[in-house]
Amino acid sequence: MKKQLLVFLTICCFPFMLNAQMPERTPENIAKYKALCRTHIYKDMKGMYREAGGALIFPFLAPGSNQYLDMLWDWDSWLSNIALRQILLENGTEKDKQEALKYEQGCVLNSLHYGGMDGWIPIWIERNAPSREEMLKTRNPWKSNMHKPTLAQHAAFIVRNMNGDAEWLRDDFYTLQAFVCKYLNFHRHKATGLFYWETDEAIGVDNDPSTFYRPQGSSGSIFLNALMYRELQAMAYLAGCLNLDDIAVSFEKEAAVLKEKVQEHCWDPRDRFYYSVDLNLLPVEKPDIKGLHPGQLFLHVGQPRDYDCLIQRLSVWSGFMAMWAEIATPEQAKEIVRIHFHDTCSFNAPAGIRTLSPLEKMYNVHASGNPSSWQGPVWINVNYLVFRGLVKYGFTEEARELAEKTILLLGRDYERFGALHEYYLPDNGEPVLNKGFQNWNLLVLNMAAWLDGKPFVCEF
Secondary structure (H helix, E strand, O other), X not given: OHHHHHHHHHHHHHHHHHHOOOOOOOHHHHHHHHHHHHHHHHHHHHHHEEOOEOOEOOOEXXXXXXXXXXXXXXXXXXXXXXXXXXXXXXXXXXHHHHHHHHHHHHHHHHHHHOOOOOOOOOOEEEOOOOOHHHHOOOOOOOOOOOOOOOHHHHHHHHHHHOOOOOHHHHHHHHHHHHHHHHHHHHOEOOOOOOEOEOOOOOXXXXXXXXXXXXXXXXXXXXHHHHHHHHHHHHHHHHHHHOOOHHHHHHHHHHHHHHHHHHHHHHEEOOOOEEOOEEOOOOXXXXXXXXXXXXXXOOOOOOOOOOOOOEEOOOOEHHHHHHHHOOOOOHHHHHHHHHHHHOOOOOOEEOOEEOOEOOOOOOOOOOOOEOOEOOOOOEOHHHHHHHHHHXXXXXXXXXXXXXXXXXXXXXXXXXXXXXXXXXXXXOOOOOEEEOOOEOHHHHXXXXXXXXXXXXXXXXXX
């Protein structure tokens, strides 16, 4: 009887067991799912287009799915635009490319419309959003997070695709400078030179444990600093395109200084990885001798701390961002790939890169929308950014592996559900949340084009 029951359960459950595994990484499967991804994405491309209206006075790009139906998001629109340009390169007419331009520029111009002399720009803007003035009545712009440092990069990406024509941006370039200078002047730790999140609100990688529920202003995030390094380089490029050469030089210098500071403070020679750092240290102060007895000892005066931050040895995917930003030295990149990319017990999963190593006690792949879950699940923007870092440093086989895994993951999602999702389980690729999510998932086409040896669009 037990044997018969076992056979019955095996027969009934076997299809489910098959569905719960990633497809085998064979040339036939890669070709099949690559074609499937292209077919669906070409057809659904304009699903990210949104027309002007309400608080959003320019057309723009939206992430897709019901949860993000009519909203402009900061780094989402930037990465979506990179995917959009790949679609247009492969399957767009000149008319299509010209039509897309107003949606691309609109992402930047809508954000700058909400900027001001103080530099603060919101992280997202809804169609029915209140005015900037109304927003600032309910928040302190100096003690809250703002648009991630991807706005200049987004503008630079568009300008580069326009062969260096930045005139559409000239009238708002002061506002863009004010935005970047707000980070430089008010969100940078003086002792280390690193940038920090004010809070853990809407940081993009929502519940990254190096920031999540930590004291305000304490997280010198490697994710944030890598983005900031490229943002400063983008500002230098844009200033040059506008013939503002002195301004370009100043941003180039800031970028060079930041690169040195990240290498100094965020590289861990023990683990051979880049980490976020803890800035939440008590100040070193002179003793106050009033009212104390002669000869009384003062705490720590013999040897106060001589370091300005502490490494947060949490195995978070964003350590790979040092390769994407080209902050890591070639020697460091080699160690990162050898030790961390290849570790299947940590980051390297069948579906791609785990956002947090399962060796961490905080590892959690439960579905969550507020905050989104970044404590283990696979996100396609992570796969893409890690892939780009691998390509930049010449790790071709590793880049191929990650691109193929991403194609299999999303191709199977299209095959089974006719749509993509926001994030996935690392070990079997099962979708977790938000059917219909497009956004940066469409970057799978950029990866596929690279695999095929065809022209591929990449970020600034």
